[in-house]
Amino acid sequence: MVDFKHFDTVDFNKDEDALRIIDQTKLPNKLEMLELDDEESIWDAIHYLKVRGAPAIGVAAAIGIAVLSKKIKEDDLIKFKEEFNRIKKYLESSRPTAVNLFWALDRMGRITENFEGQKDDLIKLLVDEAIKIREEDIEVCRKIGEYGLKLLKENYGVLTHCNAGSLATVKYGTATAPMYLAKEKGMDIRVYADETRPLLQGARLTAYELNAAGIDTTLICDNMSQTVMRNGWVDIVFVGCDRVALNGDACNKIGTSMVALAAKRNKIPFYVCAPTSTIDFSIESGDDIVIEKRKDEEITDMWYKEKMAPEGIKVYNPAFDLTDADLITGIITEYGIIYPPYKEALMKIKEEHNL
Numbered sequence: 203m204v205d206f207k208h209f210d211t212v213d214f215n216k217d218e219d220a221l222r223i224i225d226q227t228k229l230p231n232k233l234e235m236l237e238l239d240d241e242e243s244i245w246d247a248i249h250y251l252k253v254r255g256a257p258a259i260g261v262a263a264a265i266g267i268a269v270l271s272k273k274i275k276e277d278d279l280i281k282f283k284e285e286f287n288r289i290k291k292y293l294e295s296s297r298p299t300a301v302n303l304f305w306a307l308d309r310m311g312r313i314t315e316n317f318e319g320q321k322d323d324l325i326k327l328l329v330d331e332a333i334k335i336r337e338e339d340i341e342v343c344r345k346i347g348e349y350g351l352k353l354l355k356e357n358y359g360v361l362t363h364c365n366a367g368s369l370a371t372v373k374y375g376t377a378t379a380p381m382y383l384a385k386e387k388g389m390d391i392r393v394y395a396d397e398t399r400p401l402l403q404g405a406r407l408t409a410y411e412l413n414a415a416g417i418d419t420t421l422i423c424d425n426m427s428q429t430v431m432r433n434g435w436v437d438i439v440f441v442g443c444d445r446v447a448l449n450g451d452a453c454n455k456i457g458t459s460m461v462a463l464a465a466k467r468n469k470i471p472f473y474v475c476a477p478t479s480t481i482d483f484s485i486e487s488g489d490d491i492v493i494e495k496r497k498d499e500e501i502t503d504m505w506y507k508e509k510m511a512p513e514g515i516k517v518y519n520p521a522f523d524l525t526d527a528d529l530i531t532g533i534i535t536e537y538g539i540i541y542p543p544y545k546e547a548l549m550k551i552k553e554e555h556n557l
């Protein structure tokens with residue numbers, strides 16, 4: 203098993219001419235690295251969750267478009283920019299919910315838009331910006347970890363949903379960052395990882411990476427979180443998110459809102475770990491978030507030897523859900539933990555840090 207703390211999920215390859223990722227669809231059984239240098243395979247990797255998790259998607263898109271820019275043949279700057287914008291739009295269509303995808307591509311887009319000069323100089327700036335986005339992600343996750351760690355005590359039970367781990371970022375994760383930092387400090391905690399139907403990110407990824415890091419981890423099915431909370435085994439919940447609205451509504455992997463409801467019922471603090479790249483300052487509430495719908499087969503067939511539902515059954519398969527702001531105890535960002543009223547707190551962060 204590989205300790206992902208020492209292993210970057212997303213990067214350039216050595217020659218900076220390909221996007222290098224861990225193929226997360228192969229985990230936990232096989233650790234396979236992919237080097238991708240054409241637009242279809244980069245789009246595919248994001249769409250089919252070879253690279254997934256909001257921050258990792260953003261970093262992959264930034265590195266992806268930097269790599270693809272190197273391949274644009276046009277020397278004329280106007281034509282180069284047109285081709286860049288076409289690729290940007292194409293990558294944006296790979297997944298709709300995680301705002302980090304759009305945030306990272308917009309950052310790359312602004313570099314291109316504002317540039318005047320030689321194509322090669324622009325490409326260099328794009329590579330530098332992608333490296334910056336990647337490095338920032340590591341720093342931001344570590345900061346979230348430091349703030350989250352302040353909420354943990356020795357022998358705490360921590361529940362998490364989906365994978366907001368190292369594999370969902372470049373390193374550390376968001377929801378897992380406090381867990382990794384606790385481990386670094388020699389603090390004992392117990393983690394309950396929801397398996398996360400239908401794509402099993404909790405079982406395949408979170409359980410795998412925490413276990414590999416030597417953190418006491420218990421895998422549970424999604425429908426068991428209320429039971430472990432009622433048993434008194436959980437002291438705090440940390441989850442990640444794909445998009446946070448101004449009012450504090452948080453969109454995360456399907457099932458997160460049920461965990462929040464159970465936490466409220468059991469009076470357990472429920473924290474959303476959100477780098478500011480995941481905050482969408484342009485939307486007032488979670489109702490404005492586009493929730494990705496995925497294929498029926500993820501529920502009826504995937505992971506099974508045989509079909510596990512009647513042929514032709516109607517299926518509803520949204521990939522994410524909304525946790526209403528009033529169920530969230532606090533949001534942990536790289537600039538500190540914020541509490542309700544979220545709009546005021548988020549606007550303050552935006553102004554103070556020029557976001």
Ligand code: MRU
Nearest residue numbers: 254255256366370376442443455
């Ligand atoms: O569909 P996925 O696997 O990309 O969904 C991932 C999640 O829901 C994560 O919790 C979220 O992106 C935060 S990752 C730090």
